[in-house]
Amino acid sequence: MDLNTRKLAIAFGSVLRELRLRRKLTQEKLASECGLDRSYISLLELGRQLPSLKTMLALSHGLRISLTHLASWVEEKLKEISDE
DSSP: OOHHHHHHHHHHHHHHHHHHHHTTOOHHHHHHHHTOOHHHHHHHHTTSOOOOHHHHHHHHHHHTSOHHHHHHHHHHHHHHHHHO
């Protein structure tokens, strides 16, 4: 994974974890609601995987937010990471 891709994965994972915790969901519960495996949620949150658009849509539905909102939060987090 190149540096920019790694930063994107970390930003996405950080946002995913924050939103999941705000909704008071476990990784297992979110995975179940999205039709994903719990271990995949963990890999996303750790920044070890990048989701497909289909997965992002499933996650946004599971988190009860719009895909646009999710992408916006990731973009903001990416800016924070890049400024460090």
